[in-house]
Amino acid sequence: MMVNNIKKVIKNKAMILILLVLLFIISFFLSVGNGAVKISPAEIVKSIFFKDNNTNYQIIWNVRLPRTLVAALVGVCLSLSGVILQGIMKNPLAGPNIIGVSSGAGLFALIILILFPQYYYLVPMGAFCGALFATLIIYILAWKGGAQPTRLVLAGVAVSSLFSAGTNALMTFFPDRVQGVLNFMVGGLSAVTWEDFKMIVPYTILGLCLVIFLPNKLNILMLGDEMATGLGLNVEKTRFLFIILSSLLAGSAVSVVGLLGFVGLIVPHIGRVIIGSDHRFLFPGIILLGSSTVMLCDTLARTLFAPVEIPVGIIMSVLGGPFFLYLLKLRGENS
Secondary structure (H helix, E strand, O other): HHHHHHHHHHHHHHHHOOOOHHHHHHHHHHHHHHHOOOOOOOHHHHHHHHHOHHHHHHHHHHHHHHHHHHHHHHHHHHHHHHHHHHHHOOOOOOOOOOOOOOHHHHHHHHHHHHHHHHHHHHHHHHHHHHOOOOOOOOHHHHHHHOOOHHHHHHHHHHHHHHHHHHHHHHHHHHHHHOOHHHHHHHOOOOOOOOHHHHHHHHHHHHHHHHHOHHHHHHHOOOOOOOHHHHHHOOOOHHHHHHHHHHHHHHHHHHHHHHOOHHHHHHHHHHHHHHHOOOHHHHHHHHHHHHHHHHHHHHHHHOOOOOOOOOOOOHHHHHHHHHHHHHHHHHHHHHO
């Protein structure tokens, strides 16, 4: 009986993952096909697989495809970073932008972009270092016989404010260079090229390769430190590994798209609702759902007020703000 129930659960989760794959495919074609010029799915497939130097081919390969692929990778990175942070901090309100991880990555990236623009290729590494630095500070400040969820959020808000102050100082002292990074500040994909895709791909692949081997460890870690230790898990070493991984993912996303908020908060919650909390299924579900979410929101940002294009970060903030307030209300009712 138990074996049959397990088989049924796995079958249901597999069906959900198949539906998420379909959502990803639909999101991809909507993203590539919509904009100032509408392109049909058939024309998209033809342009991708068969070289044809017409107008649609140029639009797809030089503008739409790199933007869509970067949007997908950014969604993957921020969503996985969010679900990892929520797991290791045991806090559903944790997310790269909420607790200051994205702010740290953004500040370090902006230092390179504004002060040392000739070293643009180091932006991903700088963003990773900033995200890791922010995460470690938050964890140290929140530690007092254990990292309590409330202290983590409060420490994150404080650290986020400090990094935001540093960002504002940069913009104040170097106003002549701010115009070039405005898109970075609000989180936008309008200027994305194949160079940005090449910049984020290695970090995303590295993060995904590590994620493949870690879902069971995060499942055990979620049971609590004492239980995890009893099961033979080196808790502190594993938690530190997850901190590095979440920082790598968040930093790589921020380095390309800027301070794009709420993806790492919203997508993990939706993922848990539709596929459950088992990270063996949640990780692949989050990868598909996160990439689809950013692609769809970017499509909406391009078409909602066409021909005027708004940054995708504004769309995510409009969706994420009320969602965050809802989570706060829900936690207040359950406390």
